[in-house]
Amino acid sequence: MTVTADKSALRPTDRCAAFASIYDEHLPLLLGLAMERFGIGRADAQTLAHEVFLAYFLKMDDVRDVRAWLVGAICNASKHHLRKRDRDVEVSKGLLEAPDPRLRAIADSLPDQIAAREALSCLTARCQLALYMHYVEGFTIPEIADQLKITPAYAHKLVTRCMKQARKRCGAKEEA
């Protein structure tokens, strides 16, 4: 926890106005850096700059030197973008035209995916967290136990019970 000036008390309209003024003042600088210093095309630079502004908005209470923060953020985002682009491999024209093999069974898998998402969303908060930690973050049972300050045996029981709850609710949705 940090103690800083309470900018979060700003009214939403004031917050948005402050953001708009910072956006207008700094957008050309951020675009210029992404395009000229890192050789990124205008469209990608625009997306990166907007993501940086969004990241700034989400933690604007925590930022003191706005210009330096935005410059640091666009430089790091540009480097990240270039690293990611370097890992991309050019694909042949034929491959581009062929359907994505992952989408072949989309008609079968999509309802399952939607059902799984919906089932998760109607679990109790406790089950949402337990299953999120186990299946999304990849935590082991002892790690979940540490996080929730419960015994590993109880954590195991919790995850099992939550899976049952998910299956039951998923099944109930399908029947409905």
Next chain:
Amino acid sequence: MISSIDAREVLFNLVKQIAAEREAARPVVEVLLASRPEDLWDSEIPIEWRTVGFVQELTERAAGILEQNTHRALSLCQFALATAGSINVDRYPSIVLTHLKSRAWKEIGFIHGYQGAREASLVAQTAARRDADQEASLSHDSMSAELSSGFVLLFLRRFDEATAVAHRCETFFREYSDVRRLIHCGILRGMIAQFSSDFASARMFHEETIALLQNTDDPHTLAIANHNLGIVCTYLGLSHEARIALQRARSIFTDLRMPAEVERVDWVLAAVSLANGDFATSLTQFSRLRVAFRERGMAEDAAQVGLFLAEALAALGRHTEARNVTAEVIEEFRSANLNHRSIPLLVELFERLRTTARPREEIRHVRSFIERSRTDPDVVFLPLPD
């Protein structure tokens, strides 16, 4: 579905939406802060709470009550994380949801660390970092989590890794001209020296940090630096300088209404009194602190203070009471599942206090070992020579 925020209008609409959500969340979060968090966990999360603004507001406010109630702060931050995971992924760009989860994990990690649960803290900070690393524009979030993990590594006595974190973070935060976090890096370096028993270097680091903080509006960090300087001066035998630094820290924490931090400073002040032979004063202070830490659910700190209390009692010749407090501490270690290696030693100490001619030294020796073994699994206990 918001998959792209290329257009100015889309970005601004999103920003307005999140600001409005946060405003709408304020009264609800206010009620949640005052209610029993246990009541939240066995129901579905209401649909109207599944917004970015709600999770932002809840995470920030929950982290803010850490000093008043660590259990509630942890439970509410975990609830914020569960809520973030329940938001429909099609409603916001991925960067927003990733930021929410990373921020919630960071606060969860901080609270675990505050409660002395170092491993759980490190796992949470690693999750915060891993989440933030998914997005190009969240590198500041990622490195902030890394800096927090540096402090956890320090408490785990993994000094090389903590030093590497300090170095990486200094380079990174310099790019952002993030003075506050650069100062935190200085505090980390000072504490690494302090924990490595290089007290002269630690003193230099802390004094430099305090000088840098004079021109900033960050009283919390100034208090932390003074607290650390006070501890280092205590080890250097500079009781006068220690008291001055500790009183400064105490005064700032009091102004900031951070009672648990005030108590941690009082713990060091009581230890200074004990070291200087002012046993009666230290006894009163340790008794009060023990009750306060128990009430806050800080079991490990309460047990540690218990051993200081036993030492003060032994120093005053109140051996039976010292033994009774040791028995309480054993029970606390058992029931709170604290450092298992310590329990046989405490039982042995309890027995030895019946007959030993040097009860104070025996207690101090076991206490020092327990402090060290919290973070160094390889340390070996050697009994005091007869």
